Amino acid sequence: MKMTFRWFGFGSDAVTLQQIKQIPGCTGVMGVLDGKAAGEVWTREEIGAYVNTIHQAGLECEVIESVNVHEDIKMGLPSRECYIENYRITIRNLAAYGVKVIVYNFMPVFDWLRTDLAHPIAEDGSSSLYFDEKDLQGMTPLAIVRRTAQGSNGFTLPGWEPARLAELEQTLQRYESVSADDLRANYKVFLDGIIPVCEEVGVTMAVHPDDPAWPIFGLPRIAHSMADFEQIVQLYDSPRNALCLCTGSLGSNPDNDVPATLRHFGEMGRIGCVHARNVKHLGYHHFRESSHLSSDGDLDMYAIMKAIYDTCPDTYIRPDHGRMIWNEKGRPGYGLYDRALGIAYLNGLWEAIVKSAKN
Numbered sequence: 001m002k003m004t005f006r007w008f009g010f011g012s013d014a015v016t017l018q019q020i021k022q023i024p025g026c027t028g029v030m031g032v033l034d035g036k037a038a039g040e041v042w043t044r045e046e047i048g049a050y051v052n053t054i055h056q057a058g059l060e061c062e063v064i065e066s067v068n069v070h071e072d073i074k075m076g077l078p079s080r081e082c083y084i085e086n087y088r089i090t091i092r093n094l095a096a097y098g099v100k101v102i103v104y105n106f107m108p109v110f111d112w113l114r115t116d117l118a119h120p121i122a123e124d125g126s127s128s129l130y131f132d133e134k135d136l137q138g139m140t141p142l143a144i145v146r147r148t149a150q151g152s153n154g155f156t157l158p159g160w161e162p163a164r165l166a167e168l169e170q171t172l173q174r175y176e177s178v179s180a181d182d183l184r185a186n187y188k189v190f191l192d193g194i195i196p197v198c199e200e201v202g203v204t205m206a207v208h209p210d211d212p213a214w215p216i217f218g219l220p221r222i223a224h225s226m227a228d229f230e231q232i233v234q235l236y237d238s239p240r241n242a243l244c245l246c247t248g249s250l251g252s253n254p255d256n257d258v259p260a261t262l263r264h265f266g267e268m269g270r271i272g273c274v275h276a277r278n279v280k281h282l283g284y285h286h287f288r289e290s291s292h293l294s295s296d297g298d299l300d301m302y303a304i305m306k307a308i309y310d311t312c313p314d315t316y317i318r319p320d321h322g323r324m325i326w327n328e329k330g331r332p333g334y335g336l337y338d339r340a341l342g343i344a345y346l347n348g349l350w351e352a353i354v355k356s357a358k359n
């Protein structure tokens with residue numbers, strides 16, 4: 001297990017590399033070139049500068065996130081060919097700098113969605129990301145996007161980059177004629193186009209689950225259950241076609257058994273990396289994010305770490321979103337304090353699992 005921390009880069013992240021380096025047991029970052037639009041090539045110069053900075057801080061950068069897939073690929077438009085070619089070039093460029101895993105998603109239009117980015121938790125005065133489907137009633141997708149952008153403390157949220165949002169209405173209209181099966185067929189074209197390159201250069205593609213784990217705004221979504229992932233891994237049968245198992249995204253839906261899903265795809269060799277966090281279910285399509293501690297939420301974090309130990313012990317892992325605690329101001333979900341506590345806790349579970357297995 002390689003413990004890492006998400007880092008958005010200088011100017012895009014309030015957390016410094018030195019702070020990350022000082023978290024016990026944290027050996028690397030899951031990086032991102034913040035501000036790259038979907039479909040753009042990530043050049044060797046840009047990647048090199050970013051990765052070298054991380055290496056100079058004594059950290060590894062073997063996982064890169066949010067290499068976003070252009071909507072034309074998801075919609076299956078003729079223009080997808082050039083975007084798939086760009087993606088292949090980016091894969092080669094990332095591999096040249098030692099990147100082993102690329103995290104992406106295949107969600108139409110919306111990346112993760114919440115109805116409140118700083119929902120107060122009455123018990124202790126902290127706040128966390130929150131979702132209640134009832135709050136979406138009467139709101140257009142555009143309105144919810146505007147509200148999300150306003151609530152992000154001046155940071156650009158991953159997946160909510162201004163460039164992507166400008167054409168939102170037009171894109172939503174185009175998706176009206178795209179079914180889940182169409183989306184899956186378009187996904188296969190994408191994988192057919194990139195996985196051979198991944199096999200050649202030794203990069204694993206890790207798809208992030210839909211978040212929350214059900215369809216929203218009537219858009220097709222095909223990556224939020226064990227059955228969905230079963231189809232995805234079969235779209236291209238290669239260990240390079242794998243999952244980023246995000247426990248909180250998948251676990252937002254109580255129908256998903258997160259440890260069992262992790263164990264199943266771990267045994268198949270299809271876990272590329274893990275995002276670890278906990279959620280508290282509050283009702284139907286209604287949840288908030290909690291601290292990582294099992295008893296604070298509804299996920300069994302011990303069972304999750306044990307599934308990793310048993311089936312994919314060498315995988316990359318990072319704490320996912322944290323609460324805002326101790327008056328920290330930062331990018332919603334991506335403060336330092338609660339995620340660092342998450343690492344300490346996950347490392348504690350891991351040490352106990354390793355030692356009890358040896359006894």
Ligand SMILES: [Mn+2]
Pocket residue numbers: 208246249275320
């Ligand atoms: Mn995640």
